[in-house]
Amino acid sequence: MKLPGHDAIARQADEHLVTHRVRLPKRVVERPVRQVGKRLALALLVLVATVLIVYADREGYRDSSDGSVDFLDAAYYATVTLSTTGYGDITPVSDAARLTNIFVITPLRVLFLIILVGTTLEVLTERTREEWRLNRWRSTLRDHTVVVGFGTKGRSALQTVCATGLKKQQVVVVDPSAKVVDAATADGYAGVVGDATRSEILKRAEVERARQIIVATQRDDTAVLVTLTARQLNRGAKIVAAVREEENAPLLRQSGADAVITSASAAGRLLGLSVLSPAAGMVLEDLIQQGSGLDLVERPVIKTEVGRGPRETDDLVVSVVRGHRVLGYDDPSLGALQLTDRLITIVRATPGTQVTPHARPLPTD
Structure with missing residues (x-):
């Protein structure tokens, strides 16, 4: 079998590559529109509360234009105070009004500003949380299973392996398609988007510390290169690979695969057996x-x-x-x-x- 150049395969994978970042299963959160709506409602509640507080003690405030403070002036003062604009045309003059500004309106101003910048704070917090989760995931990941290719073969292999009690936290899926990796993370697996023939992508999946590696790519030449790269990074892991054509199986074994499954031969065997004996074909499919x-x-x-x-x-x-x-x-x-x-x-x-x-x-x- 003639293998295409490594660079050619890398360029082909890059056409579908969105990011090389590790993707951990996402936790269920509220929709952004609902979060923004809650923040706006809370900000409005703080503003209304401030207006009512100022209006209730309007005798303690002085307007430089006419000397008195009505409801519109109270709303104006609350708005410019909470937004830290502070034009100075309306000022608290009584002791009660000043104490209220110190102990009530100032905390409300801080709360109002926190709500306004809540989105930015949440983004920073989320990034910090995700970075912490990723570092913790890397530090605790040992003797895990790496699955290269999350198509039909990869999914079926994972279902079989997980039937033994393997936890989803001990599985890392590697695939060049971001949509496929998103599907894997939705199922509870960690995922890495990228070309698995590159050592840096397999390193993101912590393949050096993996116990077993399942190679279920769509192409035989890709399977050979992935197996070669994985074996160089991890000499002791058990590598099981699937190929379409039986003639490529020996090359995969020479590349370091411990077991090679020929999908085309297996399908052909099942077809032939079903022709000779439909009942025997049903039993084999059942197995x-x-x-x-x-x-x-x-x-x-x-x-x-x-x-x-x-x-x-x-x-x-x-x-x-x-x-x-x-x-x-x-x-x-x-x-x-x-x-x-x-x-x-x-x-x-x-x-x-x-x-x-x-x-x-x-x-x-």
Whole structure:
């Protein structure tokens, strides 16, 4: 397979790139129009209260033009005082009026100014809060899962992995599309917008400290470059990648992928099986779909099963994982089950059932 140049892929991704910032799941807040309406109503309430206070003590104020203060003068004085304009044509002259200005109107003026600049203060506060959340997120993120590509394959892989009890806070989605990342954050995942073939983008996803990396890009050449970059940054992470064409699978393994899923071959296998045996095709599709019907599950051997054969357990065992080997249930070299073995079984699953981390479902597509 001939790979296009790295720069060409980067330029192609940049066409859809909006920002490289990390996006954390947003918290539910009020609509901006409603927030502005509340502030205006509060500012008007402060103004009305000030007008009434000044008008109630109008004998303690003097207007330089006619000497008396009416309701219009009280409203005028309240407006220029709260806005800190202060023309000086109306002034408090009595002790009561001056004390009222010190202990009542001045705090109201401060409150009025806070309301006026509330939007700016909220923006600064929100930026500080988001910066704090981002720093806290980076400092606590360890042994997480990075998903490159949040299309159909990426979403399905996440659903399967999260069925083991993986928390959404332990997942970071990387995708070049801002809309896709917004969809991921809406689902509760952290997201990074950018081209995952670039090391700086994967570093924003803290890939150096990730436990597992799922590569589910739309193109095989992109998957190869992402796998190469991820493996350079993290030598110990488990990398599982998907490709469309089977001929590209060996290249992905050479790039550092621990497991490669060929989507085109899997789909073709399902199509051919459905032609030969529709019922068998339905069973295989049932195994592929997570959370209903039948599921493939990997679990440890329990003490009561040690020394037995695979067919002597209560579950339907299809394979046994021993060390780095996967042995069929009828493999002559298998012998009796050992405590360090893991069993791959077929179990009945129901919607909403969560699989424990000790018995995790296996991706089959």
